[in-house]
Amino acid sequence: MQIGILGAGNIGGTLARRLAEHGHSIFVGVRDPASPKAQAVAGAGVRLGSLAEAAAFGEVVIVALPLDAALAALPALDLAGKILIDTTNAFGGAPAGFGSAAAAVAHAAGGARIAKAFNATPWEVLADPIYGGVAVETFICGDDPPAKQAAIQLAHDLGVVPVDVGGIASAPLTENFARFWGLLAYQAGYGRGFAFKMLTR
Numbered sequence: 280m281q282i283g284i285l286g287a288g289n290i291g292g293t294l295a296r297r298l299a300e301h302g303h304s305i306f307v308g309v310r311d312p313a314s315p316k317a318q319a320v321a322g323a324g325v326r327l328g329s330l331a332e333a334a335a336f337g338e339v340v341i342v343a344l345p346l347d348a349a350l351a352a353l354p355a356l357d358l359a360g361k362i363l364i365d366t367t368n369a370f371g372g373a374p375a376g377f378g379s380a381a382a383a384v385a386h387a388a389g390g391a392r393i394a395k396a397f398n399a400t401p402w403e404v405l406a407d408p409i410y411g412g413v414a415v416e417t418f419i420c421g422d423d424p425p426a427k428q429a430a431i432q433l434a435h436d437l438g439v440v441p442v443d444v445g446g447i448a449s450a451p452l453t454e455n456f457a458r459f460w461g462l463l464a465y466q467a468g469y470g471r472g473f474a475f476k477m478l479t480r
Contacts, residue, residue: 283337291343299324308333359390
């Protein structure tokens with residue numbers, strides 16, 4: 280699969296490396312391809328360039344920018360009809376006029392086919408999703424079946440267990456889950472080395 284990734288931070292860089300390992304062709308788009316952060320993700324199967332080049336390259340485009348940067352960049356990109364996987368979170372609350380980061384991203388990327396994924400999964404889990412011999416889950420939601428299926432397939436490739444939590448109306452729940460994880464990691468002192476696991480009988 281040809282995948283464009285917008286952003287080379289912890290999430291974008293981790294997804295680029297892991298998905299390239301699974302045979303996907305990756306193009307990472309950044310504002311400054313010469314920056315040390317961007318250069319750190321370059322390698323086998325990973326190309327670097329502008330945000331517009333990454334958006335044009337990808338059959339699937341992954342938004343791995345901070346929310347404010349994503350909302351500034353997306354309107355200038357040609358994403359009509361593209362599958363767009365939104366990994367953003369609104370840690371300070373959803374932007375005014377929107378119920379979630381996902382709704383704001385969908386508005387900014389007019390015409391794109393949206394699925395929400397990997398936003399409630401820390402980059403350390405995406406890098407190594409096995410805890411005690413067991414794979415950790417990731418939540419996926421969206422109203423467009425092909426977009427959701429693409430996100431589910433990428434989750435399988437990463438080795439995380441995809442959990443379909445319904446339509447894009449569920450995005451605020453996954454975003455709040457990410458905020459709760461952050462509270463435990465930073466305010467409650469658990470650090471970044473933990474993950475949640477669903478248990479069933």
